[in-house]
Each structure stands twice: as C-alpha cells, then as structure tokens.
Amino acid sequence: MSITPATGQVEQTAISVQGLEKSFGQVNVLRGVDLDVARGDIFALLGSNGAGKTTVVKILSTLLRADAGTARVNGFDVRTQAADVRAAISLTGQFAAVDEILTGRENLVLVARLRHLPGPGAIADDLLRRFSLTEAANRRVATYSGGMRRRLDIAMSLIGNPPVIFLDEPTTGLDPEARIEVWHAVKELAEGGTTVLLTTQYLDEAEQLADRIAILHEGRIVVNGTLDELRQLLPPAEIEYVEKRPTLEDVFLSLVGTRTDKGQR
Numbered sequence: 001m002s003i004t005p006a007t008g009q010v011e012q013t014a015i016s017v018q019g020l021e022k023s024f025g026q027v028n029v030l031r032g033v034d035l036d037v038a039r040g041d042i043f044a045l046l047g048s049n050g051a052g053k054t055t056v057v058k059i060l061s062t063l064l065r066a067d068a069g070t071a072r073v074n075g076f077d078v079r080t081q082a083a084d085v086r087a088a089i090s091l092t093g094q095f096a097a098v099d100e101i102l103t104g105r106e107n108l109v110l111v112a113r114l115r116h117l118p119g120p121g122a123i124a125d126d127l128l129r130r131f132s133l134t135e136a137a138n139r140r141v142a143t144y145s146g147g148m149r150r151r152l153d154i155a156m157s158l159i160g161n162p163p164v165i166f167l168d169e170p171t172t173g174l175d176p177e178a179r180i181e182v183w184h185a186v187k188e189l190a191e192g193g194t195t196v197l198l199t200t201q202y203l204d205e206a207e208q209l210a211d212r213i214a215i216l217h218e219g220r221i222v223v224n225g226t227l228d229e230l231r232q233l234l235p236p237a238e239i240e241y242v243e244k245r246p247t248l249e250d251v252f253l254s255l256v257g258t259r260t261d262k263g264q265r
C-alpha cells in the first residue's frame with residue numbers, strides 16, 4: 001500500500017527506487033521495493049531483523065548490486081553513475097567507525113584532511129559544537145559513551161556536506177538517553193537541508209524522527225506514508241477515559257535525568 005506524497009516533482013526527490021530485487025542464493029530478500037524520499041526529509045525504513053534494510057542501504061550506497069530494478073540517489077543511477085552517487089552520500093553503519101585512540105577532534109580533522117578540505121581544524125570545531133562534543137573534543141574516543149561515539153560518527157559522515165546521508169540502525173545498542181542524543185543530532189541534520197534515510201527496528205524511533213515511514217516486510221514496502229497517514233489506516237480508536245500512565249522510558253528518564261556530553265562509560 002502506498003500513499004503518494006503531495007508534491008511529487010522529480011527535482012524534489014532525493015532518492016527514488018523502483019522494483020528493487022535482490023536474492024542471496026535461494027533467499028529472495030528484496031522482491032520489488034519501491035520508494036521515494038523527498039529532499040530534506042527524514043525517511044525511516046522500518047523492519048524487523050533480517051527484513052532487508054541493510055541490503056537496501058547497501059544497494060543505494062553502491063556497495064551491492066541489485067538483481068533487478070532501478071535506484072537513483074541525488075539524481076544519479078546507482079548502477080551506471082556509482083561514482084557520482086558516492087560523491088553525494090555518506091553512510092554510517094550500525095557499528096561506530098571512529099578511531100578509539102584519537103580524540104574526537106583528531107578524528108574529525110583526519111577525515112577533513114583525507115577529503116582535502118581547506119581549514120580542517122575549523123570544520124572539526126564547528127561539528128564538535130553542533131553535536132555538543134566541544135567539552136569532550138580533546139579526550140580520547142575510548143573514554144566516550146555510546147551516544148557520544150555515535151554522534152561523533154554521524155558528525156564525521158557530514159564532513160564535505162553530502163546532500164544525502166544513510167544511517168543504518170543509528171541507535172541500536174544505545175541506552176535511552178544516548179538514543180535521544182542521537183535523535184537530536186539527526187533532527188539537526190534535516191533542519192540543515194540534508195536528506196536522511198535511516199533504518200530502524202524501533203517503532204518509537206520512526207515515530208519520533210521521521211517525516212515519512214516505510215515498512216519493509218517480506219521483501220516489499222507494505223506501507224509508506226507520514227505517521228498520521230499510517231494511523232489513518234486503522235479504524236479510529238474507541239474513546240476511553242483512562243489515566244495516562246507514564247511509559248517505562250518516561251520513568252527511566254525522569255529518574256536519571258538527561259545526560260549531556262559529560263557522560264562516560
């Protein structure tokens with residue numbers, strides 16, 4: 001089931017996928033995936049473990065070839081214009097790719113140098129500030145909490161300002177506070193105009209972050225729309241008067257408070 005976006009102009013589309021298929025041996029992981037992501041949106045690809053989320057991200061980031069179908073990223077075909085696609089994207093995988101021995105600032109400066117950008121120190125300082133890592137800038141990453149590492153990893157992927165970024169399960173394995181820190185970082189990205197495609201297996205993550213949500217199930221997108229559109233797919237809830245009980249997450253956060261970048265692990 002697909003709910004067509006109101007503004008469907010081609011130039012507004014950052015990612016466009018049609019009929020994507022991929023099998024590994026006898027396993028048909030993707031059986032015809034269709035999706036469009038508008039420029040500047042946060043798009044969540046939601047699916048259980050093994051649904052094929054990473055496979056989609058790998059195809060879109062040119063690390064893997066589809067068996068059939070087409071995909072364009074920032075206007076470029078992933079099959080025939082792979083180099084252009086790579087220049088337009090960054091990919092942050094499920095496991096933080098930061099160097100533990102270096103400080104946060106050194107990690108950022110290193111990537112800016114590798115990309116031959118002028119003023120690597122200034123680029124690093126700006127990103128440290130945006131991701132609330134200034135106080136921890138000169139500490140080795142080995143002393144960072146999980147949320148700080150993931151934020152640094154996302155910051156590193158922004159060097160060079162790619163218009164499209166892929167975040168594969170950005171908060172899997174993080175504690176609730178660290179997840180919220182990462183959510184803030186992702187929201188900031190989209191406010192700056194970056195298109196974000198993230199994968200997640202968490203319903204609340206998609207609910208909190210995404211402008212649009214697509215559910216990948218048994219190799220296809222079974223539903224695609226805004227949270228409100230998805231809610232309308234179900235009959236209206238019966239009205240009941242009950243006391244609103246705090247969620248476990250509410251309780252946890254009210255007891256432990258919200259950690260800033262001083263937290264250590």
Ligand SMILES: Nc1ncnc2c1ncn2[C@@H]1O[C@H](COP(=O)(O)OP(=O)(O)O)[C@@H](O)[C@H]1O
Pocket residue numbers: 024027029047048049050051052053054055056
């Ligand atoms: N290189 C591969 N070789 C064989 N099977 C694979 C390979 N990559 C992924 N798979 C299988 O494809 C399915 C989807 O994997 P994946 O895309 O990683 O799912 P998700 O990211 O949603 O958890 C899984 O059943 C996985 O075992």
Ligand SMILES: [Mg+2]
Pocket residue numbers: 053054055168169
């Ligand atoms: Mg995965």
